[in-house]
Amino acid sequence: MVSHLEDDPYQEMGRIQGKEFTIKALEFYKERVWQSFYKASSPDSPFLHEVQRELDLLFTKFKAEIDPKEEIDFSSQTDLHATIEVEQVKEVQNQLQQEQEINVNLNHEVEMELNRYAFSIPLDPYQERLEELDPSKPLWQQIKDCFEPQKLEDLFKKTYLEGCQTVTTASYAPCFAGTPLWATKNFYQTASVELPIFHPVSKRPGFLLAVQDDQNQYQFILVSEAEAAYYKNFLEKNKHLKAYLLDLKGTAEINSKQFNAQQDVDFKKEVQKGLWYANFFDGRIGYLEEQKDLSLQLIGKQEPLMARFLQLRIGKDSTRLRQLYLSILFNVDFSLDFQTAGHTFSWRRNKIEMKSQTRRKRVIELSLITLRSTSLKNLSLSLPLLLPLPHARFG
Numbered sequence: 001m002v003s004h005l006e007d008d009p010y011q012e013m014g015r016i017q018g019k020e021f022t023i024k025a026l027e028f029y030k031e032r033v034w035q036s037f038y039k040a041s042s043p044d045s046p047f048l049h050e051v052q053r054e055l056d057l058l059f060t061k062f063k064a065e066i067d068p069k070e071e072i073d074f075s076s077q078t079d080l081h082a083t084i085e086v087e088q089v090k091e092v093q094n095q096l097q098q099e100q101e102i103n104v105n106l107n108h109e110v111e112m113e114l115n116r117y118a119f120s121i122p123l124d125p126y127q128e129r130l131e132e133l134d135p136s137k138p139l140w141q142q143i144k145d146c147f148e149p150q151k152l153e154d155l156f157k158k159t160y161l162e163g164c165q166t167v168t169t170a171s172y173a174p175c176f177a178g179t180p181l182w183a184t185k186n187f188y189q190t191a192s193v194e195l196p197i198f199h200p201v202s203k204r205p206g207f208l209l210a211v212q213d214d215q216n217q218y219q220f221i222l223v224s225e226a227e228a229a230y231y232k233n234f235l236e237k238n239k240h241l242k243a244y245l246l247d248l249k250g251t252a253e254i255n256s257k258q259f260n261a262q263q264d265v266d267f268k269k270e271v272q273k274g275l276w277y278a279n280f281f282d283g284r285i286g287y288l289e290e291q292k293d294l295s296l297q298l299i300g301k302q303e304p305l306m307a308r309f310l311q312l313r314i315g316k317d318s319t320r321l322r323q324l325y326l327s328i329l330f331n332v333d334f335s336l337d338f339q340t341a342g343h344t345f346s347w348r349r350n351k352i353e354m355k356s357q358t359r360r361k362r363v364i365e366l367s368l369i370t371l372r373s374t375s376l377k378n379l380s381l382s383l384p385l386l387l388p389l390p391h392a393r394f395g
Helices: 009-014 022-040 049-065 086-100 109-115 139-147 152-157 170-176 227-237 255-260 265-281 285-289 292-314 318-325 345-352 356-368
Strands: 018-021 069-075 102-105 159-162 165-168 180-183 206-213 218-223 245-248 335-338
Touching: 009 245, 022 049, 022 069, 022 109, 049 159, 049 285, 109 292, 139 159, 139 206, 139 218, 152 180, 152 292, 170 265, 170 292, 180 265, 206 265, 218 227, 227 245, 265 285, 285 292, 285 318, 292 318
Parallel strands: 180 218
Antiparallel strands: 018 069, 102 335, 159 165, 206 218, 206 245
16 A cells, blocks of 8 residues: 555656755745746736745745755756746736736726816927026025926816816825925926826826925926936036936936935935835836835825826826736726637636735736646646645655
């Protein structure tokens, strides 16, 4: 009478050729799982950062529980460094492909609101103007005088007139209440008359100017591309000024060494918050997902309002709408179209019901790529449990 572990004595005992430290094998396998998911995922997937973090947490947990001297038997270098089987990669690709086959559309109410902001565009565009700044004088005051920045909170409080109809964006001002985020006139004005921020021709931010004010607090200003070019040249010549030109990922365009060397915790928090609101303003879901903890803190009870704002800001960008639909931060209802007729009813129902905790659980499960032992030949470890399979022997 033999146990199921001994049903295949060749696999159980006959092919042992060497040993490797268990922790090292785990680390290598974790990296292979990550690489497999990364290659099978869309590059702009908002979950990549979350997946990597979860894998690192699992590895750290098990590393603490495993004796550093513990070893694992392996039959060959190929077995130890086994690649994830082709059928498993295909399964992940199929899951991701199903996500791509959903057309996420704005619901009718949001689309109607968006149309109200789409004023007729005047024939004469706004002509940007640049003023020369004096590096010997306080920079923040000069910027306020020359470039007329306005706080985003105040910009959204405005009312706009087209013909005999008025439209206001005031209901979205609370999304930016109390934030140090500004926008210059060169950035927010596109035509000879001001248009609502949600207008289709509104400029999209690419750069953020961080400037220390007279109270030693940093203010963050959305600038136009022309202004960004000016500030890059200006700050290159005046590196002593406490100002940084950043892209929306937080990379300093100039004075990068000085910026990266900043040790002030309050400064780092200010920058992180300024970047978050700039990315939120532009509807960059991927960035908000990467900054999950900060996002949950800043979104708080305003989640419904902020979700509505993002729908309007994203508009008909199908890629970002899909990201918002799958986001673990927002619970948003969309109109869904399925391009492929072959999906089962249960699959459609599950997709539509993928909300709140149910949706979040499903997303994390997909992100972690639960590997079944039946799909893996001669592979000793399986995530997310990271438990030994029958073919592994630990010494």
